[in-house]
Amino acid sequence: MTDLLYGPGQHMAGSDMSNEDAMTYARNSFPFGNYCIVRDWIWIDLDVTDEQRSELAKTRRHPVILFAHGVVIDSERRWDIGDFVRTSPLHIFEEGFHFKTRHTVYLLLGAGTRKQASAETVARIF
Template sequence: MSELQEITDLLYGEGVPMPGSKVTEEEALRIVRERFRYPDYCIVRDWIWIDLDVSADQLDALRKTRRQPVIVYAHTVIYDSNRRWDVGDFVRTSPLHAFHDGFMFQTLHTIYILLGDGVRKRAAIETVGRIF
């Protein structure tokens, strides 16, 4: 399969449905501010949970840094507390550190609030690396 086709399938192809939060944007803000005092946060929609295919060495390196071989790609940024992304931008996270309450995806530096339903897919780490 071509590199372009792999990226297209990852971003727009079928996936396994995965529930996100049903709360409003305002409720999501309240929840993240109450639960996490200082981290940056980003509210997103139209998201893809991506399980990464990694080698044993890559998995070991992730575990040593308290991360897991999972990232989220979101087609739509709703709000970013640190203004790194504008409303409507896409975002690709760094690897998962912790997952809270079925809709808060935490990396080492940011909490991503997954609004609405998303999909779950599997991809090679090289394919994900080609998404800017």
């Protein structure tokens, strides 16, 4: 788990917006909320069986989750500034930095990493 959270991975780029610009962007783009702006994030491709992949596909989700070490702001106040967050599976990835789950858009700021892990390993992340 330590390697997953802190080890090297494939570099990915999020938006280069400042925190303040991202907050303005989010408020304008998602006026009804349900967004969370994050930094220091990890895109995790889940090792799943064909059956698990099929079950996710039935609900138009992908075997990918996001873990972020740093919440900048959460519109619903589920997490405080600086908290970590683990998402539910990816629904849609858009604009090169919009990681959308079924209920929330996570805006990825700055550099991130892409890694692969089992669902069991990811489930151990609180």
